[in-house]
Amino acid sequence: MTGYDVLAEVYEWLISDAKLTPAEFAAAFADVTCLLPSNAQVLDCSCGTGQLAVGLAGLGMQVVATDASAAMVRRTERLAEETGASFLTVRADWEELTDHFGDASFDMVFCVGNSLHHAEGARGRVAALESMSRLLRRGGRLVLTSRNWELVRSRGSRLDISDRMVRRNGRDGLVIYRWEIAPQWEQEHRIEIAVVQVEGDGSVLVRSELLSCWPYQYGELESELHSVGLRVEKSTFDPEAEGYVVVATKE
Structure with a gap:
């Protein structure tokens, strides 16, 4: 994943009004966070400016926030300081995640903000998904958002x-x-x-x-998730809709 060093300072203009605050951003995923145990271990591996990570921490979850952009990680740290949230932040791209965290470390991994298309081609995308899958405990879930490419x-x-x-x-x-x-x-x-x-x-x-x-078709994404041990549990994909959410479970 590349870029966002310039856009990090103005990224809030790209976030919808409905997800602008940490609480609102976390509430957008209430249908899956409600399935988590108390004190769940959660990774936001495309944390951006930190709204979701801070929102999840506000719900009592044990959060780790990572991003490939050092500028985005700094924005996340700034928001955490402003709101009094406490969690670990790490600058890492998806393929580096397993260098920082052990297998089966998390109950849920978020990869949101339409970020997966920055992985370089099918090989890079599968490598990213493989890293996320390895970090999930059995029965844990990956929550991913995507543009309709x-x-x-x-x-x-x-x-x-x-x-x-x-x-x-x-x-x-x-x-x-x-x-x-x-x-x-x-x-x-x-x-x-x-x-x-x-x-x-x-x-x-x-x-x-x-x-x-590097865009991908929905059918490709489903197949790639399956190849790394993740079963699609829920999908909002609609050929006429601009974007969708996929929830996949670690088998």
Whole structure:
């Protein structure tokens, strides 16, 4: 997984209003967190700016937060300090997770924020899923969110400009996505994300980052999960929906 060193400082403009606070972010996954034992050991392995990790810690869970981006880990640590949350943070990509944690260490692993497509191709994706699977106890669950890449690719290369300003921390910003869709599924695709902040004096500050990604079809993901010992327990995949959640159980 690469990037997010620039976007880390403005990532809250990319988070939906419904998941903006730690409590709201954790509540979005209440249907699976309710299955956890008290004092559950939970890993957020794409922690971003920390809303989910802090929210889970607020529910009494024993949380570990990791991310491949050092800047994102620093944002998570900052939010934890601001909210009084206490948990371990580690900068690590998915394939490095087993260097830091033993097999069967966690009751639940979260890989959310549409992050898995940053794994490099099918081989990188399976390696990432294998690491997550190894860290789960038998009967533990992986919770993963994904874009619907079938829909994304069907729309081709394009520029998507938000139709409204987003207000965060008393500042307005406009979010822009530029998609570079490769001819073949297995080829590297690119997304450039820009957050255009409008300051109170009318000046404009632009932060943008070009990110690499390797999309996958839903059927591929199901097969890859099965190959690493995870059985899909629940899926919200809909061919017409923009994204979906998969919950897979360690067999």
